[in-house]
Amino acid sequence: MPGEEASEEKDKSIQHTAALSFGFICLIIGIPLWWKTTEVYRVNLPYSDIADLWNTKFQFTIDIDVVNLEKSWTDKDLTDLSKLLKANLADDRKVGAIFPKYRVAVRQAAEKQSSDVTSLKTLAALDEYFHGEESSVNKYLIVLMPVNNAVVKQTTIGNYRAVYLPAGKRDLKTVSSEVTEILHSVLVREDALLKSFQNFLGAREPKDKASMRSLSYHQGYDILFTLVNPQPDILDIDWSIKEAVEAYLSPMVKQLSDYINLDIKSQMLFFTGLRRKPHKDKKNSGFYYEETDLPHTINPLEANLGSHASNNPMLNFIVYVPSRDQHPLHIVLKNGEKVKTNSFLSPQWGGIVVQNLPSPPPNSSLPVRVTVDMKTVMEVFLTQLRLLMDFNIQVKKDLQVREVGNDVIREWELDNWLRKKCLENLATSISTLQSLTALLEGISNIVIQDDIGQQVENAVTGIKEAHRHLSSGQIARAFTQSRKALASSEKAFFDPSLLELLYFPEDQKFAIYIPLFLPIGLPILGSLFKAIKWIKTKRKQKPKTE
Amino acid sequence: TSPEEFFKSGHTNNWAVLVDTSRFWFNYRHVANVLSIYRSCKRLGIPDSRIILMVADDMACNPRNPRPATVFNNANNQINVYGDDVEVDYRGYEVTVENFIRVLTGRLPPSTPRSKRLLSDEHSNVLVYMTGHGGDGFLKFQDAEEISNVELADAFEQMWQKRRYHEVFFMIDTCQAESMFQKFYSPNILAVASSKVGEDSLSHHVDPSIGVYVIDRYTYYALEFLETVTPGSKKTMGQFLEVCPKYQCISTVAKRTDLFRRDVNKVLLTDFFGSVRNVELLPDSIHLQNATLHTHSEDSSDVKSDKPLSYAQQFPMPV
Numbered sequence: 117m118p119g120e121e122a123s124e125e126k127d128k129s130i131q132h133t134a135a136l137s138f139g140f141i142c143l144i145i146g147i148p149l150w151w152k153t154t155e156v157y158r159v160n161l162p163y164s165d166i167a168d169l170w171n172t173k174f175q176f177t178i179d180i181d182v183v184n185l186e187k188s189w190t191d192k193d194l195t196d197l198s199k200l201l202k203a204n205l206a207d208d209r210k211v212g213a214i215f216p217k218y219r220v221a222v223r224q225a226a227e228k229q230s231s232d233v234t235s236l237k238t239l240a241a242l243d244e245y246f247h248g249e250e251s252s253v254n255k256y257l258i259v260l261m262p263v264n265n266a267v268v269k270q271t272t273i274g275n276y277r278a279v280y281l282p283a284g285k286r287d288l289k290t291v292s293s294e295v296t297e298i299l300h301s302v303l304v305r306e307d308a309l310l311k312s313f314q315n316f317l318g319a320r321e322p323k324d325k326a327s328m329r330s331l332s333y334h335q336g337y338d339i340l341f342t343l344v345n346p347q348p349d350i351l352d353i354d355w356s357i358k359e360a361v362e363a364y365l366s367p368m369v370k371q372l373s374d375y376i377n378l379d380i381k382s383q384m385l386f387f388t389g390l391r392r393k394p395h396k397d398k399k400n401s402g403f404y405y406e407e408t409d410l411p412h413t414i415n416p417l418e419a420n421l422g423s424h425a426s427n428n429p430m431l432n433f434i435v436y437v438p439s440r441d442q443h444p445l446h447i448v449l450k451n452g453e454k455v456k457t458n459s460f461l462s463p464q465w466g467g468i469v470v471q472n473l474p475s476p477p478p479n480s481s482l483p484v485r486v487t488v489d490m491k492t493v494m495e496v497f498l499t500q501l502r503l504l505m506d507f508n509i510q511v512k513k514d515l516q517v518r519e520v521g522n523d524v525i526r527e528w529e530l531d532n533w534l535r536k537k538c539l540e541n542l543a544t545s546i547s548t549l550q551s552l553t554a555l556l557e558g559i560s561n562i563v564i565q566d567d568i569g570q571q572v573e574n575a576v577t578g579i580k581e582a583h584r585h586l587s588s589g590q591i592a593r594a595f596t597q598s599r600k601a602l603a604s605s606e607k608a609f610f611d612p613s614l615l616e617l618l619y620f621p622e623d624q625k626f627a628i629y630i631p632l633f634l635p636i637g638l639p640i641l642g643s644l645f646k647a648i649k650w651i652k653t654k655r656k657q658k659p660k661t662e
Numbered sequence: 663t664s665p666e667e668f669f670k671s672g673h674t675n676n677w678a679v680l681v682d683t684s685r686f687w688f689n690y691r692h693v694a695n696v697l698s699i700y701r702s703c704k705r706l707g708i709p710d711s712r713i714i715l716m717v718a719d720d721m722a723c724n725p726r727n728p729r730p731a732t733v734f735n736n737a738n739n740q741i742n743v744y745g746d747d748v749e750v751d752y753r754g755y756e757v758t759v760e761n762f763i764r765v766l767t768g769r770l771p772p773s774t775p776r777s778k779r780l781l782s783d784e785h786s787n788v789l790v791y792m793t794g795h796g797g798d799g800f801l802k803f804q805d806a807e808e809i810s811n812v813e814l815a816d817a818f819e820q821m822w823q824k825r826r827y828h829e830v831f832f833m834i835d836t837c838q839a840e841s842m843f844q845k846f847y848s849p850n851i852l853a854v855a856s857s858k859v860g861e862d863s864l865s866h867h868v869d870p871s872i873g874v875y876v877i878d879r880y881t882y883y884a885l886e887f888l889e890t891v892t893p894g895s896k897k898t899m900g901q902f903l904e905v906c907p908k909y910q911c912i913s914t915v916a917k918r919t920d921l922f923r924r925d926v927n928k929v930l931l932t933d934f935f936g937s938v939r940n941v942e943l944l945p946d947s948i949h950l951q952n953a954t955l956h957t958h959s960e961d962s963s964d965v966k967s968d969k970p971l972s973y974a975q976q977f978p979m980p981v
Contacts, residue, residue: 410941
């Protein structure tokens with residue numbers, strides 16, 4: 117009957133319209149909604165910036181000023197010298213991941229300077245004169261001394277930023293090559309910088325003694341001075357460590373306060389000693405340790421030194437006063453000669469100095485009060501500190517360097533340290549960011565919070581700023597920026613939240629979704645197909661009926 | 663070896679991470695295993711500040727222990743491996759897979775104390791010893807969770823990326839232990855396991871007075887070897903890897919040397935188990951000028967407070 121057919125048609129069309137609308141909602145609204153609500157929250161990181169940083173070549177700029185006091189050299193000589201120097205410094209040095217740029221200026225000294233210099237009688241006075249006049253960070257002064265100058269007989273490097281070259285009898289070529297040599301091996305040391313930069317970037321070359329000895333840069337170091345007295349009932353030892361640190365170490369700590377925090381503590385240990393038995397010296401009455409005995413003396417002592425609360429690396433400096441049955445105690449070289457300082461250091465750990473204090477005379481009331489000579493002790497400790505903190509620079513025998521005295525660190529050594537640590541920090545930050553991005557791209561299941569994104573952004577900005585400052589020659593600012601970049605990149609990498617989501621692993625996602633979606637999905641898909649087939653048949657019918 | 667050769671080995675300090683993963687009284691032997699290795703490391707020179715000791719259960723103070731505060735690894739010898747100077751860093755329920763991975767990778771919360779952190783650097787040789795119940799590709803922690811060999815390999819790779827080790831010696835004494843190091847892919851790792859995949863590691867002997875096994879075979883024979891080592895010893899890792907042949911251990915000891923760059927027969931045992939220091943003599947020092955040492959008078963700025971001190975209220979009582 118046509119009425120029934122029409123109402124059946126109507127029912128069918130309602131059914132199929134309903135099925136189509138369900139299908140529509142599921143596909144167009146449901147699937148995107150599900151996708152959005154189950155995605156892992158990951159902040160956008162500057163992946164391309166980090167990849168660019170990996171390939172950046174860092175340029176660092178150094179200013180050289182050459183001042184001529186030698187009267188016989190004319191302006192033309194100086195122009196030639198300037199050309200030679202520039203050519204020497206710009207030549208075959210390959211452009212590696214880091215490369216130097218030198219800004220050279222050569223000039224004649226003013227009349228006043230020449231006359232002032234002739235009146236100065238000591239190297240110290242000379243150094244002070246040029247320090248006051250012309251010194252500034254990262255700018256090195258090469259002073260060409262006149263031939264008759266009494267003070268400077270040989271090429272000498274001062275304690276600030278001046279180098280004194282007796283230029284008188286030499287020709288331009290030798291002077292220019294000598295200056296280049298000093299720059300490459302002492303003041304700037306590009307090869308060492310490149311090697312350590314590549315090492316921190318991930319190269320893992322075999323290490324040399326100097327790089328294994330010194331601590332890598334941290335935001336601060338803890339320094340602990342210990343006096344070890346195995347027999348406090350016999351010797352009551354007075355060491356005015358507080359005053360000695362104040363007098364000899366504080367200037368250096370203050371000088372470095374902008375760059376690194378040094379936290380200094382001291383303690384005394386009683387009734388403990390170096391447990392290894394020393395050899396008895398048959399010739400004189402005494403005892404000695406050879407170099408091969410020393411490695412085993414540190415461990416039993418270290419167990420008693422006590423641990424500390426901060427996460428910074430610790431440097432231990434120990435004064436050991438031998439017990440009376442091992443007195444006097446010396447450290448000897450392989451050939452039997454006594455070591456002058458009677459001390460040794462252990463790389464990345466600290467140093468020990470043996471102080472032989474006089475035994476109490478017979479029939480004296482025990483304990484006898486004795487005093488440690490803090491000057492000799494601090495001399496040894498400061499030398500060891502210079503080595504352990506990477507300030508010390510080996511200079512060839514034919515160059516003279518002025519004795520550093522109470523300043524402890526020469527200004528050009530500080531410049532070297534700032535430059536080296538800045539580049540090392542940059543390399544470490546870049547490789548940390550690189551491995552962080554590799555980790556995050558590799559495992560898509562890790563949530564990246566906002567603060568990690570912020571830290572990474574800070575690190576990238578810090579590195580770029582440091583590069584900018586390095587190219588313009590401001591190493592102190594570059595160092596501060598690199599320090600911030602290092603702190604940010606380490607904070608981002610070691611954030612405790614960066615653990616893979618353990619409850620939603622990739623291979624088990626299907627097992628979670630199937631029981632939820634399959635029971636509903638099958639009927640909806642089935643009715644969708646039926647509806648589409650019905651529409652097709654309707655379309656075929658329509659032309660027929662038309 | 664002369665001091666010049668020390669610098670060739672490339673490491674300046676030693677760390678040890680010793681993990682026991684089993685709980686319950688009948689797993690007494692795992693606690694004895696890890697404490698025995700701990701004793702050997704300490705005797706050979708690694709200080710407590712550089713050992714991370716994770717013990718999942720407390721056998722010394724267990725109510726079933728007839729000799730309280732002691733743990734023995736031998737029914738006859740009676741060496742108390744617990745002693746009175748043991749420092750356990752992660753105890754009881756703190757020994758979890760998450761904490762272990764966090765220790766290795768360094769991703770600990772900022773409030774973690776220094777003694778619970780692995781502060782190794784690129785010059786550190788790290789000894790990692792694990793013992794407990796294991797299977798093909800996993801190690802059971804605390805009877806509730808497992809660490810898989812893939813996760814462990816990833817953790818070592820994270821350490822390598824962040825330059826947290828120079829060389830690692832990985833020792834594992836569980837059933838099917840070889841599977842745990844099969845997935846390693848980071849360089850400079852030397853690994854030894856007490857049994858191959860498909861084999862069980864067996865325990866050594868039972869102490870009739872407590873009724874549980876007190877030590878495992880591989881660790882027993884490894885300790886026998888380590889007892890002959892002194893801090894200055896020249897024994898090599900090659901010799902250590904040959905310890906416990908099949909007639910003694912019954913299971914086959916498996917090792918993995920392909921990731922390790924040096925020849926194991928030239929590597930000293932004390933490179934991993936002990937802590938031999940490099941030293942450098944100081945031939946000369948800088949010269950200081952005599953500075954006057956000012957004695958400090960009592961700081962008058964420290965005003966002594968007149969208020970008497972008192973204890974805080976422990977239980978806030980309603981007034």
